[in-house]
Amino acid sequence: MHESTPCWNRELEFMAPDQLRALQSDRLCEVVKLVYEKVPYYRQKLDDAGVKPQDIKGVDDITRLPFTTKEDLRKTYPFDLFAVPMEQVVRIHASSGTTGKFTVVGYTDRDVDTWAEVMARTLAAGGTHRGDLVQNSYGYGLFTGGLGAHYGAERIGASVIPTSGGQTKRQVQILQDFGSTVLCCTPSYALVIGEVGEELGVSFKDLPLRVGFFGAEPWSATMRQEIESSLHAHALDIYGLSEIIGPGVGFECLEKAGLHINEDHFYPEVIDPVTGETVADGEMGELVFTTLTKEALPLLRYRTRDITRVIPEPCGCGRTLRRMRRVTGRTDDMLIIRGVNVFPSQIEEVLMGIEETTPNYVLVVDRKPRGMDEMEVQVEVSEKTFSDEMSRLETLSERIQSEIESTLGLRVSVRLVEPKTLERSMGKARRVIDRRDLGE
Amino acid sequence: MTAIQVSVFLENKSGRLAEVTHALAEAGVNIRALSLAETIDYGVLRLIVDKPLEAKQALNGAGFTVTETEVIAVEMPDRPGGLAGIVDLLTQRGLNIEYLYAFVGQRGENAIVIFRIDNVSEAVSALQGGGVHILSADELSAI
Numbered sequence: 001m002h003e004s005t006p007c008w009n010r011e012l013e014f015m016a017p018d019q020l021r022a023l024q025s026d027r028l029c030e031v032v033k034l035v036y037e038k039v040p041y042y043r044q045k046l047d048d049a050g051v052k053p054q055d056i057k058g059v060d061d062i063t064r065l066p067f068t069t070k071e072d073l074r075k076t077y078p079f080d081l082f083a084v085p086m087e088q089v090v091r092i093h094a095s096s097g098t099t100g101k102f103t104v105v106g107y108t109d110r111d112v113d114t115w116a117e118v119m120a121r122t123l124a125a126g127g128t129h130r131g132d133l134v135q136n137s138y139g140y141g142l143f144t145g146g147l148g149a150h151y152g153a154e155r156i157g158a159s160v161i162p163t164s165g166g167q168t169k170r171q172v173q174i175l176q177d178f179g180s181t182v183l184c185c186t187p188s189y190a191l192v193i194g195e196v197g198e199e200l201g202v203s204f205k206d207l208p209l210r211v212g213f214f215g216a217e218p219w220s221a222t223m224r225q226e227i228e229s230s231l232h233a234h235a236l237d238i239y240g241l242s243e244i245i246g247p248g249v250g251f252e253c254l255e256k257a258g259l260h261i262n263e264d265h266f267y268p269e270v271i272d273p274v275t276g277e278t279v280a281d282g283e284m285g286e287l288v289f290t291t292l293t294k295e296a297l298p299l300l301r302y303r304t305r306d307i308t309r310v311i312p313e314p315c316g317c318g319r320t321l322r323r324m325r326r327v328t329g330r331t332d333d334m335l336i337i338r339g340v341n342v343f344p345s346q347i348e349e350v351l352m353g354i355e356e357t358t359p360n361y362v363l364v365v366d367r368k369p370r371g372m373d374e375m376e377v378q379v380e381v382s383e384k385t386f387s388d389e390m391s392r393l394e395t396l397s398e399r400i401q402s403e404i405e406s407t408l409g410l411r412v413s414v415r416l417v418e419p420k421t422l423e424r425s426m427g428k429a430r431r432v433i434d435r436r437d438l439g440e
Numbered sequence: 441m442t443a444i445q446v447s448v449f450l451e452n453k454s455g456r457l458a459e460v461t462h463a464l465a466e467a468g469v470n471i472r473a474l475s476l477a478e479t480i481d482y483g484v485l486r487l488i489v490d491k492p493l494e495a496k497q498a499l500n501g502a503g504f505t506v507t508e509t510e511v512i513a514v515e516m517p518d519r520p521g522g523l524a525g526i527v528d529l530l531t532q533r534g535l536n537i538e539y540l541y542a543f544v545g546q547r548g549e550n551a552i553v554i555f556r557i558d559n560v561s562e563a564v565s566a567l568q569g570g571g572v573h574i575l576s577a578d579e580l581s582a583i
Contacts, residue, residue, distance in 0.1 A: 383506065
């Protein structure tokens with residue numbers, strides 16, 4: 001039965017667990033040696049932790065290694081964690097960060113190749129093959145989504161249609177006229193495509209679309225049902241983060257029962273985010289990854305701040321790659337809205353630029369049934385910003401809206417509220433109210 | 441020659457207007473006239489009161505966002521065409537009326553119109569030039 005499971009790399013995806021562990025151990029020793037020799041920042045970090053490369057003999061020793069955090073990336077901005085000279089870096093991606101600084105990631109030739117491999121596995125697990133038309137509606141650019149899916153689909157030999165995001169009517173037209181069989185985009189955008197298509201009178205059940213790969217933002221089982229009934233295609237979850245490689249870190253197979261981790265390349269751990277201790281197998285905690293094969297930006301025990309758990313039981317598809325449950329939470333208050341990382345501090349900065357004082361605000365995130373994530377920024381009206389003329393108040397909220405949009409690249413709605421109406425707890429304003437019910 | 445209007449920011453939720461009126465009552469402030477402008481989310485309550493300073497303090501104390509606005513209060517004959525003549529005086533000078541609202545005075549013969557105009561001094565001279573009676577703050581309080 002497993003022979004019929006669609007896959008890209010049968011040898012590695014179905015490798016015997018003890019063999020896989022041996023491979024991971026070998027690769028871990030290599031990567032520790034690599035960063036110790038090539039990255040002064042890591043040498044210092046390991047020295048501070050009192051660990052020498054020769055102390056690490058396999059994955060059982062991994063807990064001796066220090067964690068890497070977003071803060072480490074900030075301190076080494078932009079390139080100081082790179083383990084190769086720029087001559088060997090063939091690609092740089094970046095994502096927005098808390099302090100306005102990017103999180104910068106680099107790839108060597110071999111890293112790009114690895115990325116194509118893990119994305120090929122991801123797409124093949126949903127049945128993508130040569131001859132498929134892959135409509136790639138992830139954004140192309142600094143964001144890893146677009147090019148990641150692109151290279152994976154090309155690796156398979158599928159025909160890629162690089163539509164990138166936006167222009168939904170055009171997306172629907174291409175889906176219909178070209179007969180795309182595979183769709184890649186964020187899950188909320190998949191719903192938008194479905195809705196717009198419906199408005200345009202498209203009958204999705206008569207289209208050849210077979211499967212979609214949806215990631216870059218958290219979503220739920222309910223949403224899967226909505227997408228599947230709207231698009232008449234399988235909806236599969238994919239997971240990744242640019243620091244580790246981009247999309248392709250984890251993927252769902254057609255069993256739709258959690259995401260297989262490409263753990264021959266990315267070694268997963270789940271820790272208690274407060275103590276840093278590894279949690280028992282199958283327990284919830286913060287997901288941590290060590291890159292086992294990356295050359296340009298190898299990371300040891302990188303704290304993703306994503307909350308999930310590893311599913312220890314074997315999967316019905318026969319893959320031995322362990323699975324993780326879909327990510328539903330974050331360890332900090334960062335919000336992912338329609339695939340965009342949003343930090344409350346960014347909103348605060350925008351508001352301060354307008355009011356020149358620390359404003360009181362609350363972010364309310366919601367997702368309407370069958371809708372995209374929506375964020376409402378509630379801003380308290382101060383005597384400084386208040387005008388008795390309605391047109392000025394309207395102008396104020398429009399200005400806040402447009403400045404947030406240009407900072408975050410995200411359209412939000414703005415509501416002006418009375419002072420002191422915003423919830424506060426323990427003397428500190430509660431800045432975020434997330435009403436999205438992501439469920440299981 | 442101008443009057444002070446007290447403007448209050450109000451979220452559209454039940455009970456807020458009542459809280460404004462109670463805060464003013466407790467402070468012994470008498471409301472002479474009011475107007476409410478609104479959007480879906482919020483409204484602006486504009487008040488002409490006998491004691492603007494006390495009103496602002498009372499409302500601030502109750503947690504409202506309040507601002508004072510300079511407006512022009514005009515007395516005009518309460519008959520057809522009364523308002524038209526006054527508006528003409530302003531538009532002839534190219535003055536833009538942000539908003540206005542009217543109420544009938546206690547004597548019943550004259551109506552009182554509150555104008556909010558950006559260029560206050562120009563508006564005052566236009567109205568006075570046309571022989572219109574502008575109420576002083578004291579006169580307005582005494583109505």
